[in-house]
Amino acid sequence: MFMLKRLKNYYSVVLWTTCLTLSCNDVNPDKPRGFYGPALKIVPSTPSDSNSLYNLVKMESYTYTRSKAIFSPLGIRLGGKTPDADKRISKLTKKGNHLHLNMDNKEHYISNENVFNYEIKNGKHKLFAFICRSYNESIKNDNAIIAKEIEVFNGELIKSKNLELADIVYNSPRGTYKNSNTKNIVLDFVLINTDLHQEGNCVRITIDESKEFIVNKWQAYYIQNTQPGKHTVKLELLNAAQKLIAAPVSHDFTVVIESDSK
Numbered sequence: 001m002f003m004l005k006r007l008k009n010y011y012s013v014v015l016w017t018t019c020l021t022l023s024c025n026d027v028n029p030d031k032p033r034g035f036y037g038p039a040l041k042i043v044p045s046t047p048s049d050s051n052s053l054y055n056l057v058k059m060e061s062y063t064y065t066r067s068k069a070i071f072s073p074l075g076i077r078l079g080g081k082t083p084d085a086d087k088r089i090s091k092l093t094k095k096g097n098h099l100h101l102n103m104d105n106k107e108h109y110i111s112n113e114n115v116f117n118y119e120i121k122n123g124k125h126k127l128f129a130f131i132c133r134s135y136n137e138s139i140k141n142d143n144a145i146i147a148k149e150i151e152v153f154n155g156e157l158i159k160s161k162n163l164e165l166a167d168i169v170y171n172s173p174r175g176t177y178k179n180s181n182t183k184n185i186v187l188d189f190v191l192i193n194t195d196l197h198q199e200g201n202c203v204r205i206t207i208d209e210s211k212e213f214i215v216n217k218w219q220a221y222y223i224q225n226t227q228p229g230k231h232t233v234k235l236e237l238l239n240a241a242q243k244l245i246a247a248p249v250s251h252d253f254t255v256v257i258e259s260d261s262k
Helices: 002-026
Strands: 041-044 058-065 068-074 098-103 109-110 116-119 123-132 145-153 154-162 167-172 175-178 183-190 203-209 211-215 221-224 229-238 251-256
Touching: 041 167, 041 183, 058 123, 058 145, 068 123, 109 116, 116 183, 123 167, 145 183, 167 229, 167 251, 183 251
Parallel strands: 175 251
Antiparallel strands: 041 221, 058 068, 058 154, 068 116, 098 109, 098 123, 123 145, 145 154, 167 183, 183 221, 203 211, 203 229, 229 251
């Protein structure tokens, strides 16, 4: 009876130790939620051969009338392929050079034409417009960006002035990425009335609320080693003291790896 009791206590200790070991192995602070395998990382994108060409691109003017947003880009052909597009390792869009319209940093529309049929609700809004290359990287040229505080009534623009405060606009990633397009996912954003510096403003990138990166250069980046599933990217514009100077922006994207046997 005594031996039976000792054996029972022994197996209880073994079972308790095994459970504790499994629990400790499962709680790994170095393994961000949603990512397994190779470590997720962000690297600068490949320098573009077309930067010198796009330094001359300009958003000459815009208007909003009869529920249509009309833009006048100069120095670029919307729908045309970016000269170095075939050399890029990132996902290309069939739209070629394309225009982005963003309302209130929430609603986002893309077109390779300069007219958007879009009904803006009556009231005050923030309107952003910018141009992207065939591979989804925005043109980092202040003249190619429109940032306005506007007021609309019955499909007509009644007030418009330049946005004065610093802001950040989300561009990419968005949508679904499959197979080879998942290796280098473009992460891109647009800055308004500010720039990034080693000792100044920076952008904090948070993926799936678990993995953080700080970047201090305004350029496109690649997200690498992203695992299949739905993910969220949050961007925060910070000053040198790591304080927010604009509202955070975020968006979801999905990674799908399909079998070659299909």
